[in-house]
Amino acid sequence: MSQSTVQLSPEMLLEGRSISKSFGGIKVLHGIDIELRAGEVHALLGENGAGKSTLCKILCGFERPDAGELISAGSALCLRDWDPRKAERRGIVMIHQEFNLAEQLSIAENIFLGRELRRGPFLDYRTMTREAGAYLRSLNCELDPGTRVSELSVADRQMVEIARTRVGNVRVLVLDEPTAVLTGAESEVLYELIRKLAREGVAVVFISHKLDEIQRLADRVSILRDGNLVGNFAIGDLNREDMVRHMVGRDIDSLFPPVRPLPDDFVKVLEVRELQVRDAPEAVGFDLRQGEVLGFFGLVGSGRSSLLETVTGLRKPPVGSRGRITLNGREVDIPDPRSARDLGISYLTKDRAGRGLLLDQNLRMNFSLYALSRFAGALIRAKEEASAFKQAIDEFEIRCPSLEISAGKLSGGNQQKLLLAKFLAAEPRVLIVDEPTRGIDIGTRSQIYLLLDSLVQSGTTIILISSDITEIIGMCHRVAVMYRGSLAGTLDREEFSEREIMRYATGLKSRTGNSQMKQ
Amino acid sequence: MERHLKSAGPFIALLALVLAGALINDAFLSAGNLVNILARSSFIGIIAIGATFVISGGGIDLSVGAMAAFISGCMILLMNFLLGFTDSVPLIITGALLASLGIGAAAGLINGLLTTKARIEAFIVTLGTMGIYRSLVTWLADGGALTLNFTVGDLYSEVYYGRLLGLPYPVWIFLATATSGYVLLNHTVFGRHCLAVGSNDKVARYSAINVDRVRTTTFVLQGICVSIATIIYVPRLGSASGQTGILWELEAIAAVIIGGTMLRGGHGRIWGTVAGALILTLIGNILNLTDAVSNYLNGAVQGIIVIVAVLLQRGVWSSRP
Numbered sequence A: 001m002s003q004s005t006v007q008l009s010p011e012m013l014l015e016g017r018s019i020s021k022s023f024g025g026i027k028v029l030h031g032i033d034i035e036l037r038a039g040e041v042h043a044l045l046g047e048n049g050a051g052k053s054t055l056c057k058i059l060c061g062f063e064r065p066d067a068g069e070l071i072s073a074g075s076a077l078c079l080r081d082w083d084p085r086k087a088e089r090r091g092i093v094m095i096h097q098e099f100n101l102a103e104q105l106s107i108a109e110n111i112f113l114g115r116e117l118r119r120g121p122f123l124d125y126r127t128m129t130r131e132a133g134a135y136l137r138s139l140n141c142e143l144d145p146g147t148r149v150s151e152l153s154v155a156d157r158q159m160v161e162i163a164r165t166r167v168g169n170v171r172v173l174v175l176d177e178p179t180a181v182l183t184g185a186e187s188e189v190l191y192e193l194i195r196k197l198a199r200e201g202v203a204v205v206f207i208s209h210k211l212d213e214i215q216r217l218a219d220r221v222s223i224l225r226d227g228n229l230v231g232n233f234a235i236g237d238l239n240r241e242d243m244v245r246h247m248v249g250r251d252i253d254s255l256f257p258p259v260r261p262l263p264d265d266f267v268k269v270l271e272v273r274e275l276q277v278r279d280a281p282e283a284v285g286f287d288l289r290q291g292e293v294l295g296f297f298g299l300v301g302s303g304r305s306s307l308l309e310t311v312t313g314l315r316k317p318p319v320g321s322r323g324r325i326t327l328n329g330r331e332v333d334i335p336d337p338r339s340a341r342d343l344g345i346s347y348l349t350k351d352r353a354g355r356g357l358l359l360d361q362n363l364r365m366n367f368s369l370y371a372l373s374r375f376a377g378a379l380i381r382a383k384e385e386a387s388a389f390k391q392a393i394d395e396f397e398i399r400c401p402s403l404e405i406s407a408g409k410l411s412g413g414n415q416q417k418l419l420l421a422k423f424l425a426a427e428p429r430v431l432i433v434d435e436p437t438r439g440i441d442i443g444t445r446s447q448i449y450l451l452l453d454s455l456v457q458s459g460t461t462i463i464l465i466s467s468d469i470t471e472i473i474g475m476c477h478r479v480a481v482m483y484r485g486s487l488a489g490t491l492d493r494e495e496f497s498e499r500e501i502m503r504y505a506t507g508l509k510s511r512t513g514n515s516q517m518k519q
Numbered sequence B: 001m002e003r004h005l006k007s008a009g010p011f012i013a014l015l016a017l018v019l020a021g022a023l024i025n026d027a028f029l030s031a032g033n034l035v036n037i038l039a040r041s042s043f044i045g046i047i048a049i050g051a052t053f054v055i056s057g058g059g060i061d062l063s064v065g066a067m068a069a070f071i072s073g074c075m076i077l078l079m080n081f082l083l084g085f086t087d088s089v090p091l092i093i094t095g096a097l098l099a100s101l102g103i104g105a106a107a108g109l110i111n112g113l114l115t116t117k118a119r120i121e122a123f124i125v126t127l128g129t130m131g132i133y134r135s136l137v138t139w140l141a142d143g144g145a146l147t148l149n150f151t152v153g154d155l156y157s158e159v160y161y162g163r164l165l166g167l168p169y170p171v172w173i174f175l176a177t178a179t180s181g182y183v184l185l186n187h188t189v190f191g192r193h194c195l196a197v198g199s200n201d202k203v204a205r206y207s208a209i210n211v212d213r214v215r216t217t218t219f220v221l222q223g224i225c226v227s228i229a230t231i232i233y234v235p236r237l238g239s240a241s242g243q244t245g246i247l248w249e250l251e252a253i254a255a256v257i258i259g260g261t262m263l264r265g266g267h268g269r270i271w272g273t274v275a276g277a278l279i280l281t282l283i284g285n286i287l288n289l290t291d292a293v294s295n296y297l298n299g300a301v302q303g304i305i306v307i308v309a310v311l312l313q314r315g316v317w318s319s320r321p
């Protein structure tokens, strides 16, 4: 490894000069300069909609800039026919914010999708499987290349996405919010991989809203605001506060609003008893107190979403289960999501692209879909709908070049805000939010926390499912920790500590009887 | 802007065809010919309105032609049968109309339930029911044709040939169906839900929409539309056989596609469908009026138009490069 040469004069692998881009006449990138050097991890930081993904798409050929140039290996690239294939041939590849794997195909088939190996007229499955296995192993990943992608966890899918870039040939690897969907441990694996690639001379571009990981991982940081480059910094020259100030344009002193104390004589809004979730080891019960924020913490796959999807009628419990749900003292039947909504219980999915938003429909239709009856008698009252929509766009500060675009064209974070607006339009009394700040910039994140707090103040009760332990500790009155489909325990705010919660989440401790001690 | 231009496509094509017709033959613009075109378009047009709902809801219905034949057969048998009990022809016709609507709705319901509850692909379900209805009517007619009794036929033919304000009744019925379809698809909760289900049924489910009910309803609407089309079709010929309504399903789907509705669901254009149905009839009519292209090539020209329409649309909704 030529570590020393890399450090002395890192070779320029790709350079963008005064890159500009407009969508429908609105400029979203204003003359951005960026330099990607061998062996450097280059973080891109900026608010939702600042233009990070767009910039990366331009670097990797998924969009063409309106002006500016790209320079690779000393020569300017022809941008008129710049496309992902050409980029890939130069070793410039991108892992997108939303994955695009073919769910029904195997890992090997996905890795070779569109460039299948053949022997004569036939597909050469044997070689493809073998090589796919080799790619995966070079990432220290032990997946069987024959497994179907639909059976994989998010983290594994990401490994497949990375393996798909055929690691050996990559010179510039662009990762768009790779850790937004990963747990802490899974992220560590990815960091290790990124460091390894950087050591081997790859230039890594890394978009993230998690400041601590940027501090740990990046060598350089470029910060974008409203499509402008605020600056390009060596990581040592920036502290956390600087990053926030450059990004948001103001200081954020406290991310979380103070947690309001609950009265001692609290009322139970929701009581769930003996609810059997399909494929879960045992039935689960919990209480929700009026006006609280109840966290649900656990590792990915611990069954939090399945449990609350079962509560809200999105998943059927197995036949013959005797689960009971009591809402405000009255036993209720919630056979489908519609009954849940009509009872004032809303579940906001974490899968915004697959289950949350209609990506090919416009923003207004997405906004009003869930609470449509609010705007409709026999006919939809278009004016009322339109004005509620406009109001939501302002209130949630959804940034978009035009209100006519389809939801899929919103930046990731703005999609998340639209999703919130969509479900809050129904004015639920019990709001269940699943990973609500995933992919959200720090400024907006603090706004969402304020919003949740104001909802609590106005009498809404909230269940917050999150894999972000600081978020749980910062926002919740109590936390229910799940481990492998069971409720490992419930902790009151006084007992909160990162270590304690993690002990429950990893199965080291359990309060509900048969504790599963891990060796 | 570009988008508006492209969604105007079917109407521009319609206008172009009218101009072409006018240039080719003076007889084209005669009131008689134009009215004839409108009246002929109405069968396929009305069926295609129903198909717009099914397709924008993410389904497909191949059974409509066979269903039309089957309903025709049933109506004729029923009317002939009722003649043995009562002399009141209006009563007989009313009975047949109600029966027609009932059968249409029931046939649609069957298609819908098989797709949603039994979870079979709409393509397969309706391929199956297409065969069933087609052979049922052949069987009812004993391999020949079912013919409507004269007494009834005389009065009933008023439905096809009668006019209001210079336009035949079928045209008015077409217009009324299209208008209701437009309001239903674009201005009601059901219409929105239908587009949402066609766009992404998982998202629809998570948005508290009863996906199965919406899908089933689109098939029922389709059945009702087929029944309305049949009601105005029966008096035109006064008979039904195994050959009635052959390939109507393809013409209806073609009209929908030409009109700018996407086969993959999520977007529906009722007036586009109306234009599509008119375009299909116009092609036949213009080929009749000119010697330049053989009349036998009607299907080929229609096929080309469908393919061109899809090519033109590709730019309209496409979201990814």
Ligand SMILES: Nc1ncnc2c1ncn2[C@@H]1O[C@H](COP(=O)(O)OP(=O)(O)OP(=O)(O)O)[C@@H](O)[C@H]1O
Pocket: A023, A024, A028, A046, A047, A048, A049, A050, A051, A052, A053, A054, A055, A097, A399, A400, A401, A405, A409, A410, A411, A412, A413, A414, A439, A441
């Ligand atoms: N294809 C498109 N058509 C129209 N507008 C687009 C398109 N793609 C992106 N935009 C707009 O460009 C702006 C920048 O989007 P981009 O996705 O680059 O933001 P981002 O910095 O990645 O944000 P996030 O952190 O939320 O992912 C946004 O306002 C977005 O709506």
Ligand SMILES: [Mg+2]
Pocket: A052, A053, A054, A097, A176, A411, A412, A413
């Ligand atoms: Mg982005």
